[in-house]
Amino acid sequence: MKIEIRKINPEETFVLRQKILRPNQTLNDCQYSGDLEKSSSHFGAFANNKQIGIASIYNQNEKGEIEEGIWRIRGMAVLEEFRGSEIGAKLLQSCIKYAKSQNAKNVWCNGRSTVVGFYSKFGFSPKGEEFEIEGIGPHFVMEINLQK
Numbered sequence: 824m825k826i827e828i829r830k831i832n833p834e835e836t837f838v839l840r841q842k843i844l845r846p847n848q849t850l851n852d853c854q855y856s857g858d859l860e861k862s863s864s865h866f867g868a869f870a871n872n873k874q875i876g877i878a879s880i881y882n883q884n885e886k887g888e889i890e891e892g893i894w895r896i897r898g899m900a901v902l903e904e905f906r907g908s909e910i911g912a913k914l915l916q917s918c919i920k921y922a923k924s925q926n927a928k929n930v931w932c933n934g935r936s937t938v939v940g941f942y943s944k945f946g947f948s949p950k951g952e953e954f955e956i957e958g959i960g961p962h963f964v965m966e967i968n969l970q971k
């Protein structure tokens with residue numbers, strides 16, 4: 824299986840966001856703030872040209888504001904039948920590489936508690952207490968300092 828990771832437009836993330844991350848929400852709900860910012864970047868994973876994964880990165884702090892050096896990963900998802908083949912890893916690494924090219928100091932995400940182990944593999948650590956996002960479930964802020 825040939826896997827390709829490439830940059831995609833924000834609208835190309837919506838269908839997989841809905842299918843994998845927000846099955847109870849509308850496609851409109853799957854548009855996130857900052858999606859259209861010029862500094863944001865969106866990546867798609869493709870297997871023989873079928874879209875099988877997504878991830879996005881934004882210049883955004885935990886208040887949702889643009890802050891120099893602070894980047895947020897969001898909408899990380901791989902279709903269930905393609906998991907466990909390093910596709911998530913490639914998407915996450917593409918986001919981190921892009922953040923580094925933008926002089927990021929810190930990358931963070933609201934990570935579902937079920938995937939804390941995934942982010943930890945790449946050097947992210949949980950910060951603070953577990954918290955609930957209504958309708959989605961328990962999360963931790965996960966972050967990595969790229970200057971260390």
Ligand SMILES: CC(C)(COP(=O)(O)OP(=O)(O)OC[C@H]1O[C@@H](n2cnc3c(N)ncnc32)[C@H](O)[C@@H]1OP(=O)(O)O)[C@@H](O)C(=O)NCCC(=O)NCCS
Pocket residue numbers: 843844899900901902905906907908909910911912913933934935937938939940941944
């Ligand atoms: C999280 C997700 C993107 C990972 O994608 P994936 O392609 O299966 O991950 P990879 O195969 O690249 O895994 C990379 C490493 O992380 C580990 N890993 C993957 N998912 C994990 C999990 N849920 N918990 C702990 N470790 C995990 C893998 O074992 C692998 O480790 P290894 O290199 O030692 O073998 C995918 O499981 C997914 O889409 N989940 C549902 C949506 C979701 O919860 N997204 C995150 C929102 S915050």
